[in-house]
Amino acid sequence: MLNTYQYPEFPYVQSAEQKEGRVLRHKVVIVGAGPIGLTAALDCAYRGIPCVVLDDNNTVSIGSRAVCYAKRPLEVLDRLACGDRMVDKGVSWNLGKVFFGDELSYEFNLLPEPDHKIPAMINLQQYYLEEYMVDEIAKRPDLIDLRWKHKVTALRQENDHVVLTVETPDGAFSMEADWVIACDGANSGLRQLVGANFTGQFFQDRFLIADVVMKAEFPTERWFWFDPPFHRGQSVLLHRQADNVWRIDFQLGWGADAEAEKKPERIIPRVREMLGDGREFELEWASVYQFACRRIDNFRYGRVLFAGDAAHQVSPFGARGANTGVQDIDNLTWKLKLVLDGAAPVALIDSYDEERAFAADDNLLNSTRSTDFITPKSNSSRLFRDAVLALAKDHDFARKLVNSGRLSTPTPYLNSSLNTADAEMFAGLMKPGTNCADAPIQCDGKDGWLLNHLGKGFTVLTLNANPQVSEVKFGVITAPVLAVGRDIIDVRGVLAARYDGKPGTTYLIRPDQHVAARWRSLDAEKISHAIARAIAA
């Protein structure tokens, strides 16, 4: 059906363990090879954890699906060697237009903050991301064993491992795993197998999403219509992806017949009316969905850890699905590594639920707010929504109230039990629990970026150019000191500005590039205590 993309078909291969009838104990088994499962595999390999990935299918995402990737997940994917390809192939946009009825209400420019390696967001079809990740995985056969056409059908929790029953075209076999990461999507089979609750709010609304190839030039802008003449009473979103493919989301309302709406003869006239000027286009893919805002009651069930849509499902407004899923993995993998190595207690894994359930609730809140604006639930809330849109044409204050989706930004773990609270005064946006801001730096005379110089483990980042220690230890953990002014040069002062970096200021940074603690001077004993706290020791 698609003209711009050829779906790969990955071969099924019978594993040696199934062929020989041996039950092997694996360190980590990842269930699901969507964007989150593949991120988990690459992050495990990055951290040196051998893993097996099981997927019941044998290709990438069908249709564009998750199309908007935000800065922090792109930084994670950059660490996993997929960032450059995504940013090169993806489309960046800054200009947005909001229409109400038959007229333009207002325009906005996102005006991205300068001096970051990664843009605020890109649009890219999900199948490209998955393809790039599968390519990277092929470079790590030493650590990643990716198996297609493997479906988990049963699961048993033991004290210190999980036993999985897996079905392949060759029949069923058993596998054992110290830890299982369940990335098997919103309809997660593993979630049912562990008996988890998945509760929240269903919305009585349906959306049609379509990928359309434009034959002529069309501006790279995000257009959002409320109540347009070509689709009265509903909302429509148009934005650009790679290959001149445009993604259109039509709100259908609850009464819509999903099967009928999916038919090209229904979609094509609607798009033609929307574009309005007879320009040529071709329909590539369409799908109808109903969404929910809900999350699992605990991200950890014994030795099974849930991530991505298997753990939380949000509305599509604000691109919070894949983006938060990648951040789940960013949070989880370093903890698994330390626990598997015996460097941290198993209790560290519980902080995964603490931190990511907190983030999921924040995402659900944002997503529910957008949904309430876009699809008002009563006559009175529709009146308020329409009043906001009418006022937005002439008044700045009302534009701030227009909510067609707030772009996904990382939720800081401000109350995390892993943080050490500030004992001194700091200004600015960074706090214990926030992800590290990037900054342009120089290293060995070459231009680079701060985030690319933070290590795989804990890092002590100090604005003391001549620190007396080269590393700080706690137990078997060693945190090397990265001295600004010696190891890296803050050529333009951006790093100091973003980190409130008076001379001597020292940050303890977690392996997932989040701030664990900070001080106005470098004190090895304090740092060592903060490492202990950050690993739940």
Place this chain on the structure above:
Amino acid sequence: MSLNTKPNIADPDGFYQELIDSQRALDDQQAALMNCKLILLLANHIGDREVLRTALRLAGGAM
């Protein structure tokens, strides 16, 4: 600052007439939309979340 519920409008009869007159030509739906705009304009002018919350409560909103 707390919500001022003491008389604060000079010429209350004149204001009330102006309010009613402003909607005289509107049907119920148009008036309801105008009321929403009015609330939003005034709420933005007040700005203080605590004052707004008190007003929502006094107006009979579920808080």
